[in-house]
Amino acid sequence: MKCARACAWGGGTIINAIATGLGAAFPISMRATAEVCEAERDSVSTYADVDMGPVLRAVALVREKLGLGPLSVRIEGDLPTAGGLKSSSATLNAVIRAAAELAGVKLDLFDAARLNAQISREVGISVTGAFDDAVASAVGRAYLTDNFKLVVIRELDVSGRAVVLIPPWEKRRHKLEEMGALAPVVRVAVSHAGLGMWKEAMLINAVAYGYALGYPPDPLLDALKLGAVGGVSGTGPSHVFVAEDPERLAQALAKYGKTYVVDIPRGPCEA
Template sequence: MHGRAEAPAAGTVLNALATGVGSAFAIDAVTTVEVDLDDSGAFRGEVAGAPDADTALVERCAELAVAEYGQGGDRDGDEADVGGTVRTDSEVPMAAGLKSSSAAANATVLATLDALGVADDVDREDACRVGVRAARDAGVTVTGAFDDASASMLGGVTVTDNREDELLARDELDRDVLVWTPPERAYSADADVERCRRVAPVADLVADLALDGEFERAMTVNGFAFCAALGFPADPLVEALPDAAGVSLSGTGPSFVAIGERDALSEVREQWNEREGTTWLTTTQTDGTRRT
């Protein structure tokens, strides 16, 4: 049985490491996953162009999706015997702060549900939580990343309490997006959580701004706070202002994201292009994870 889905990347409004409350917005760059189920009893992950990539997360996503929803599908037999292949192909750079793990998890869960024949019967928030559980099991996240995962699954911009996996708010967000990704990589599981917690008063302010719908101001304040906490230079933020409506370090870095009008972001791009790495223009995404 075959399933296929794609999930968007996301950028940060509020990093959840300080208080457990986080916010993120979906970006129009996708990870595509195909799942083929069989009776092998185990899942095997493959990543296009990266034969040595760690596939524990997508394998765990498929396992949990089958365990949670396998009885509801039209496949005969015990879900304990279900296994298969999970093939991942992504436009989203890994370990760059653009929520590649959340995108891979969401796409895998939905593709597995598609293969089971139950994708239309499962609430998207619940499906998102399956991927979050898998991310915790696989050790790729500190907070559970429900903020990143919910933005990728639902589209638009979300605010969440990652301590309870609770969705506090979701809104549409129609903006152009500029992304700069330096060649370095940073893994969220390696972030200095205690140092991030020291900026909790600022994070509370950012959360209030986000819940009031002031996402651009929120992400800019977040950017300066978490550049300081995580040891990244704030120069890209200063270079983006005042042209960008909002700019931030994304996740635990190293990417930076700016949102605003395309003409204004083109001015920022000229400055960011002088930096080593990759700079690209895209848009926000409101559809979230979808079958393809």
């Protein structure tokens, strides 16, 4: 039986696309790796404690699109599935890249992300398709994207290191009406990102979505006081901050939950 392996990055939010359809994300150096093998029937195993229904449906769609038979998929990695860290985008990117190799299909990383967005909408693991997350995860760079048109608007120059905070708060992704109500503010973030001003965009986004989703503002305020930028990632509860002195910030935020210092990759994940 032939097998292939590929990996993809998790990520953090600059602008959550749920309110406007336009979003931006950057990669973080936590990954999901997929080993995909020809098999007698579809199966998926993973390191994560997640509902396997959506990923199984996604694998069936990936192999249909690539003209493959049944697949056994094993997902490994260090990317937490706490919510907000783009674990579904990374998992699906890793599966798509490995399956494409198995099928002998040359798939450009942006096209892999497009397929990811189409499938993630179809199986219901994202609202907009999360093309912003999928591109950052596959290409390993930060971009502003239009998730409905599946186009990249521009690259954003995000580099250095980041702090991931995973607080013990429940997910609030069902608050679609609240997120939509903040669209006028999120459009201001999009205007800034369009000019390359991603730090301003990230702060406006964090304040808007933090408010709409009702997360406590304390981690964001503490991070701002220490000169970092960031806030809630996606719909949370994870928060992500880009910081000059990430060790100091991680220490300051440890009272809110688990913290990790991560790199911001500058290229695709290599398995």
